[in-house]
Amino acid sequence: MAAESAAAGGLGMSGRRQHSGTVKRRRWGGLRQQWKLLGLFEIDQHHEFYSLTCMMKEGLAAAIQNTIGNPPTNEVSDDDFRLEVTQIHKDFAMETFAGPVFASLRSSLGMTEQEYQQSLCSENCYLQFISNSKSKADFFLTNDKRFFLKTQNKREIKFLLANLKIYMEHLRKYPHSLLVKFLGVHRIKIPHKRKKYFIVMQSVFYPDDRINARYDIKGCEVSRWTEPAPEGSQIIVVLKDLNFEGQYITLDQQRPWLVQQVEIDTHFLQRLNVLDYSLLLAHQPLQHDERHQSLSFATLIMRTKKSVNPGSSPIHAGVAAVPGAVPEDDSTLLLSETHAGCLMQTQAGDAPSGGNLHMCPEHAGPDSETAELQDFRAQNRRLLPNLKNPLHIIDGPDQRFFIGIIDIFTVYSFKKRLEHWWKRLRHPGRTFSTVSPQTYCLRLCQWVQDHTK
Helix, strand or coil: CHHHHHHHHHHHHHHHHHHHHHHHHHHHHHHHHHHHHCCEEECCCCCCCHHHHHHHHHHHHHHHHHHHHCCCCCCCCHHHHHCEEEEECCCCEEEEECHHHHHHHHHHCCCCHHHHHHHHCCCCCCEEECCCCCCCCCEEECCCCCEEEEEECHHHHHHHHHCHHHHHHHHHHCCCCCECCEEEEEEEECCCCCCEEEEEEECCCCCCCCCCEEEEECCCCCCCCCCCCCCCCCCCCEEEHHHHCCCCECCHHHHHHHHHHHHHHHHHHHHCCEECCEEEEEEEECCHHHHCCCCCHHHHHHHHHHHHCCCCCHHHCCCCCCCCCCCCCCCCCCCCHHHHCCCECCCCCCCCCCCECECCHHHHCCCCCCHHHHHHHHCCCECCCCCCCHHHEEECCCEEEEEEEECCCEECCHHHHHHHHHHHHHCCCCCCCCCCHHHHHHHHHHHHHHCEC
């Protein structure tokens, strides 16, 4: 009787395990089907990029582990910008360029190497993102959709590395910059095959659970319309300038900050002599509790300190700051609790993201300003939202906007000048993408002026 009971129990346990496995497979199958509907394809064993992405994961795991074992110092040297580290694996070798520099940048974003490694190197497959971009690059997305991996050609990688110090200095000077955050540059060498360069970037659209529209804006009209997905469809379509006509980025008190930061970032790109970059834009409706948050003084102090030094959240208190970042020190005027309370929003009652930060008059007089204070006052900062991707998220009264500037590798070369003249003949009186960096910069700034309120 006992034996029969045990056997029945065993069968019951086995049946339950079998049922559980079936449910998991159904859920996983449903998720895979959903990704396909969204234009995201799981890179499984049958996918053409499966072998490459496995190598990427293995190489990145080793490269990040090397950083965990040798954490970056507070100051990066000129040698760090030129550093190339090669790690040999069974079927390939992977080079990591300027590793300490990118590790330092990740730290300044409040990102630990362990969570970076976990996201990039988890057992879950990468996703292939099918882009409607004219670029021949391949786009991969980590399974949690937090990071993009994008293949680049050698010329683009050389351009990024040549200007890495200037890029880092810009982010130090304007830590709330909308420029895409590059988190790593690598090259894979596979015997008898072409070398493959790729970069790791922070996704502007993260977390994307509730995003209901995405746009790629260049500020012109030729080839800037994309056929929207059919109504009710779950397919992700990145729309363009002409699709956005008649709409606005409604931010209220946040508008001046956005307009100014776009001007700062695009003028930086103009100095680099680049064009054809895009302003990525997405939005989702704010829920009731997100619109009407009552902030305690303690929460405001914490968020203010985090906004002054984005990498200074309590969770990552031991993380090294990017060179030049404001240090988190009780003796520092900018971060002491007394003066953090004096970092005020432009107007009382701002949306949760807040407006620009200003010092109290009694501490901001010309006679009392230290070099650090003068530097701080020159920066364009705002009270960051307490969210996972705060530098790219701006809350308006009714909508949450995700905004960032991407694709900053196209130099205004002789070939691009010829293309400009050809397009002038082909599209008389119409605006198109290939123009001088100065015109491109001013035009995108004007678009933001015209489409925000």
